[in-house]
Amino acid sequence: MKKGVESLIAKAEILIEALPYIRTFAGKTFVIKYGGKAMISEDLKSSVAQDIVLLKYIGINPIIVHGGGKEITQLMDKLGKKAQFVGGLRVTDRETMEIAEMVLVGKVNKEIVNLINRHGGLAVGLSGKDSNLLVAKKKSPATSGADSSAVDLGFVGDIEEVNPAVISTLCRSGYVPVISSIGVSREGEGLNINADHAAGAVAAALKAEKLILLTDVEGIMSSEGDVSTLISSLDRQKAEEMIGCGEISAGMIPKVRSCTAALSEGVSRTHIIDGRLSHSMLLEIFTDRGIGTMVV
Amino acid sequence: MKKGVESLIAKAEILIEALPYIRTFAGKTFVIKYGGKAMISEDLKSSVAQDIVLLKYIGINPIIVHGGGKEITQLMDKLGKKAQFVGGLRVTDRETMEIAEMVLVGKVNKEIVNLINRHGGLAVGLSGKDSNLLVAKKKSPATSGADSSAVDLGFVGDIEEVNPAVISTLCRSGYVPVISSIGVSREGEGLNINADHAAGAVAAALKAEKLILLTDVEGIMSSEGDVSTLISSLDRQKAEEMIGCGEISAGMIPKVRSCTAALSEGVSRTHIIDGRLSHSMLLEIFTDRGIGTMVV
Amino acid sequence: MKKGVESLIAKAEILIEALPYIRTFAGKTFVIKYGGKAMISEDLKSSVAQDIVLLKYIGINPIIVHGGGKEITQLMDKLGKKAQFVGGLRVTDRETMEIAEMVLVGKVNKEIVNLINRHGGLAVGLSGKDSNLLVAKKKSPATSGADSSAVDLGFVGDIEEVNPAVISTLCRSGYVPVISSIGVSREGEGLNINADHAAGAVAAALKAEKLILLTDVEGIMSSEGDVSTLISSLDRQKAEEMIGCGEISAGMIPKVRSCTAALSEGVSRTHIIDGRLSHSMLLEIFTDRGIGTMVV
């Protein structure tokens, strides 16, 4: 039994180690972009849900933002529609938009909500249409990338205005808001929004303490793909330089841009972390060194 | 000009006529089952949205509950799945359930939310999964009707518990909740719920002042289809008798049963009205005689 | 029956027409100067009371201010006292002041309070003495007009300070305040106050959305008495010019001056409307064109 007790004491000490972080973050808001493998593996899904519920119970306000490109493509396939991308953005005709909205709001969002509730939280799903949460306008063809000069992306939008009152109402009453990255135009049309950008815009509107992007890489590396070159901390200027010289490229660009945009509107810290790791959020939040790359 | 003024005065007097009803219903909760033609015709959709926003602004708390069978069947068709019904209930395998949830939560709900927002309200969509709003259990095959003795209906459920706290939170903060009739089992599975029953259960949980079911008929008629036999007011016992002797049949049964169940749990008045009429809700609420059939 | 329903729908549409105005004015404060024929005719009294109660129920805070010169003169006559006016102002000795206060506070105010209560509101009467609502100082003889250089007007005052806390307390608790235009000097003497000025001062102190003066004319006309020259909208500078060149004269001057003074202290819009019209307030508030003359 002695042994058992010693192991228990070791566990208790780990709780105690968390105390300074709990004190620091009590009452703060964290916006978490949920995506990638962490949204697919059953174990990781459970790990993410546990982390979110734990954050809520120790006094932090987690806000979840999600996309779901793969699921959209799957339903399109079933319906015999071919997905087409230009400059990383989905060309979204009216029918595609309807599919995207059904999949994100009616399937992915509900799975996340349900997952959190099964782990003891009380989640409530929102789309950008609910109480006009994410007002957006259609991207103009000209701005959608170098090679897409002539392509109309259709119902793809940029966020113009966030109306976060409903988020605050829900947080104050103990709920965890889960937001689908669907925007609404001033004319009432649904628009496809990049989920990283949506997370950044929500974090900015709430002046969140942290914006955490769960990705499928370890973080930003100075030599892409080489984990030994992982950059722990990066400032906004350096990040722009790395984009400029191509060291940051492809899908990482919108993530870094979400971070720098959020920072410029009052978010304290932003993190790009590896969602493939169990409890990666807790590792980031409850250790001094953190994990992944912090953009400040 | 004189003429113009007289017509304006006549209009003002109509506002004044509404005053006693405004006084009576200020601060009360109305649960409205939205369905049928009122959900399809552009004019009627606009009329319903206007009515809801007006109710909200004059101090009534409208709560919307909706289904959407036709839209579900449409998507099933597109995906090459055949809809199958037993005793009026959709046989719902796992794939059908997923389709139903996507259509109701990701399409129909968002259209209603958007519609209300376009008319100046602030609607927020909810499904029964959000904060475990509608906890249900699977229907047992035995109870699903006379001719279906051997059929497992699959993911079709009966509501066991309503957790309405999130509705109250939203109403108090000025939002109009719009609820999809999707339930969640204690194991976390989505379940297809009859929307009339969902509306009745929500009304009961909120001790609503009124439950209003928008239908595609004028109300309950003693001789079905003969409008001249429309029954203005009906008590619970008489309603059960009419079901017993077959005067009330088919799709009207769940509507009447929702009413009687809601009444037995503290709802003050329930109404089955004709959603095909412009502003039918206002006609019911703001006239002495009302329209349709009141079950008390 | 069909016909009946159509007429009902037409009525419902009129309610719906009011919706944008209800939305715009929800939670706003309207100060209404009640006087003239609208205070004498039984039909108009009822119409005004209905309008006030309707405003209150749809979320607007109406504040009523009234005078009552004719009733004062009547009681003076009965008591054998001759009313005397200089420059439109009543010469008010101590006995006249006592009569004025009894008539305004004990008779006219109570009739208005009672009228509103009979129509379903909850009105509470106030005089300028209650919680020092209207602190005033005696007019100096010199300022009372061109031809009155030698006349002491007695207990006639100008408002120096409005203490509106009691109004806010009553509004927040659901009451309609009805204010007699009696002021109180710093020494505690009652003073006769022009009711138009009192309404303007109260509107200014409350930063009211609207100041509405019910009068016995259609509004301001560029050619006095000729309705076809009615001016719908007038800015402050133009109003002063019209006073300067005599186009606005006599009893209209204090009305216009109340409006311009209120505007200069933060009231959004002021209206001079025809109280002889049924529901004239509603016509002003719930139509785009409005009625009477708006001074902005």
Place this chain on the structure above:
Amino acid sequence: MKKGVESLIAKAEILIEALPYIRTFAGKTFVIKYGGKAMISEDLKSSVAQDIVLLKYIGINPIIVHGGGKEITQLMDKLGKKAQFVGGLRVTDRETMEIAEMVLVGKVNKEIVNLINRHGGLAVGLSGKDSNLLVAKKKSPATSGADSSAVDLGFVGDIEEVNPAVISTLCRSGYVPVISSIGVSREGEGLNINADHAAGAVAAALKAEKLILLTDVEGIMSSEGDVSTLISSLDRQKAEEMIGCGEISAGMIPKVRSCTAALSEGVSRTHIIDGRLSHSMLLEIFTDRGIGTMVV
């Protein structure tokens, strides 16, 4: 100087003597019927106003109720109307009622309000019409006394219902309510109410700690007019016996009846005290022995 300090210390000790009473009565409601000589003499008026303001500042909620028979008679005289009494009650035709209301609400009430405000309080006047504070019904001729069998008293009423919400609203916000003993019938007619009864009914509706009636006698005496027979304390049964055997008579009967009625509805203590004494209220409240007669 020594002497001066000693005298100051003696004064401080008097404040300290008041402490147990301040502790006992903090937050309690006292209803005070103000009338008689205390309402006429300038010194006594000032003394009463000071007492009321002191009570308010040390945390007690004083509510003032007043009549004003003499002032009504004076104005009737001036208007050439003869006051007529049957069984101690004023025969009140419509014109008399109008006079009574003007005098009580427009003159006496405002004088009291003003008096309290001049001494540093914030008083707000109310009549029974304001927010339907005192709902009454006409006395039937049969109940108005032995010798008046055939006389219709006119607009004289008995209180049927008190709606004290406006009183609580005002008290909570720091105001001293001053109430004229005017009732309102369900049809909206003003009715003359005995002020002692009005005070008792208000005290009962508020479950007041104390009802204090300021009178022009030392209290109840077993031998009328002989101060040496003053009764300090009297229970309800004994009071009824003394009325029965005529030891309590005339104007003292409604006072005693107000007390016994208030006691039966939850008022803790009622007092009939001598308003002709300076600071008689303070003497009653802040001494162990009290003054006058306590009915318990």
Place this chain on the structure above:
Amino acid sequence: MKKGVESLIAKAEILIEALPYIRTFAGKTFVIKYGGKAMISEDLKSSVAQDIVLLKYIGINPIIVHGGGKEITQLMDKLGKKAQFVGGLRVTDRETMEIAEMVLVGKVNKEIVNLINRHGGLAVGLSGKDSNLLVAKKKSPATSGADSSAVDLGFVGDIEEVNPAVISTLCRSGYVPVISSIGVSREGEGLNINADHAAGAVAAALKAEKLILLTDVEGIMSSEGDVSTLISSLDRQKAEEMIGCGEISAGMIPKVRSCTAALSEGVSRTHIIDGRLSHSMLLEIFTDRGIGTMVV
């Protein structure tokens, strides 16, 4: 690095294991009797303080109660006074009482307060005299035990009344109350109170979720001193039987009696645990098996 991450993940999983307990106890009150070796060893003091601060931050309200017999005896020794005990109770003359109060309130309490504050909490010390928190009466000589029939224990008391309002005020505002086991008689004298009893009385007054007594033994053992006979869970009846037959004896009796008394007044669970173990409170609270003996 891989290794480091795995160890971090193992730590995160320990946080997640705590989640169900955090959910269960959020918002609950725990009364903790602090004493014995846990109050002497620097390491244990630090461990207890960390545990208390952690509890506070995860939403539990910890209330600390302490005695301090050894420190009292030390100061008595220095002052040349000999401590004398009868039936386990200190004979407490006036001088001893003064010493006890100085030591407990001025030394031991302040050390605990300071310890908690050094670990990031905000503790506030209280004695039973503060706002009359612990009202007690002197023990009568007759009740003080078998062999003390003739001995007056002096200023030793039993708690008669707990006034816990100040505790609630402090908890609600984020403070950790630390209470010295000093009572006050109705005459204002300080009285020495057994700290186990004080903790039980405070837990009862607050209807605490848990009463935890930190002791210097592993818990209750059926064979005293033989750890292998440790009883995990015990009901009140069994506890009384064990006291009756001598299996529970000496200093353990007041501990068990505090538990049974607290249970009978609404405390949910009581625990006698080994304060000599690091983080023993966390082990009790955050493991299914718990440690020590639970009396239920």
Place this chain on the structure above:
Amino acid sequence: MKKGVESLIAKAEILIEALPYIRTFAGKTFVIKYGGKAMISEDLKSSVAQDIVLLKYIGINPIIVHGGGKEITQLMDKLGKKAQFVGGLRVTDRETMEIAEMVLVGKVNKEIVNLINRHGGLAVGLSGKDSNLLVAKKKSPATSGADSSAVDLGFVGDIEEVNPAVISTLCRSGYVPVISSIGVSREGEGLNINADHAAGAVAAALKAEKLILLTDVEGIMSSEGDVSTLISSLDRQKAEEMIGCGEISAGMIPKVRSCTAALSEGVSRTHIIDGRLSHSMLLEIFTDRGIGTMVV
């Protein structure tokens, strides 16, 4: 009896005289340094406690700060330790500090708390350690006075930071905070603080209306010891001049410096008054002339 009543009326008039002061000071905070003879004589202790409770009941927030040098020296004597002073400051080794803390917090504070509670208040004791109320740092040897250049004063401190939140929490809930002049260093050590300075720092942190220092002299005299030269009112500049030229000396210097420091941080008025006089606080507060010396 007549005579008795007249004397009662005279007493009531004294209450009324206090009214303007009650009005002026309602809701204000007074910090009172309690010390000297007023803390020793039974009569004066009772007088001070009564004054404090009276202030609390009439709506003022009294905060008490105390030292207790004599009691510390007494316990040191009993323990065979010799008190040593340098430049008026006690040389405080670790053992002396422990004695000081026990005496102030465990004895003097509890006597004052108890005294106030016996007179009907609800006092709660605090030391500078409670919720880090008085954060201080050790005095450097160099600053401790002309002749002490080489002496380390030990655990004697100057206040660096006041955290008054706990005081406000207690005041708002109806308690009277009583504060021992013990500070705590950032390292957690107890430090001896001059009680006059502690009172001044607390008054400054609370932006108190008044700081009142109870002393054993009549006030500041231009010729020390000659009461006929008592200075009623003194400004900060003049006070500094008098210190400079030695007219203010010895123990009066820290008192005057507390006043001037408090004034410079927003305290409205500071008073040095004679605590040997019964009810000296009331005399200061409730008379126009006040007593003692006011520093402004």
